[in-house]
Amino acid sequence: MIDSHCHLDHEPLAQNIHDVLLRCKKEGVNKVLTISTTLSGFTKILEIVKKDEMIYGTFGIHPHETNTDQISKDEIISKIKSNNKIIGVGETGLDFYYNNSDKDKQITSFKNHINAALELDFPLIVHSRNAEDETYEILKNSDKNLKILMHCFTGSLPFALKLMELNSYFSASGIITFKNSIDLQNTFKQLPVERLLIETDSPFLAPEPMRGKKNEPSFVHYTLRKLSDLKNINFKELDKITTDNFNRLFFNA
Secondary structure, three states: EEEEEEEOOOOOOOHHHHHHHHHHHHHHOEEOOOOOOOOOOOHHHHHHHHOOOOOEEEEEOOOOHHOOOOOOOOHHHHHHHHHOEEEEEEEEEEEOOOOOOOOHHHHHHHHHHHHHHHOOOOEEEEEOOOOHHHHHHHHHHOOOOEEEEEOOOOOOHHHHHHHHOOEEEEEOOOHHHHOOHHHHHHHHHOOOOHHHHEOOOOOOOOOOOOOOOOHHHHHHHHHHHHEEEEEEHHHHHHHHOOOOHHHHHHHOO
């Protein structure tokens, strides 16, 4: 298994990384991707990826942070080239639910990340909330070679089908295990397995039956189990498929 999206720089994970990784290995998780969300936080990411060969990282500015962290395409590229274990661009995108940052600044930042991802030929990790039309239009009007990963996908089925035309990948989080996520479960039933990844988004969004606890990468097996039920595919088979999808997307393997 691979946790394609977690935040090891957040507590309580950051101060317990050794134990967190031991529990990962016990559950059969052999890679974790820890995600950058702020300019200052990237320093932590660079330290964390040194701690174990199974940890990889990304560089990006979360849409919530774009009022304060504005960064150019060239700066993004420079940060990513600083370490060969930084393998993705993001988390970036649009969030018009909370509106923690100015809409135009979010859009500018998103486009800068897209252009960096294209130049590097790296996957773009996309956050989208209450911004389906705007997210799709920006992605649609980008170069067709853009590698898109919709992180913690909770969008509508029509949005997912349009993104499929852009060859997007979709990452399932613990949200698919929630009892009130019937629409999302039905969407994942209709997405092709060759485009699916799994994630925790830990320490947030702990899956059933761990809700109420701080999430961690070892919990990704609960999401995989639910996804295997939804897709009516054997757990081990889907484990191999989602692992292969991650390696193909991030390592061209």
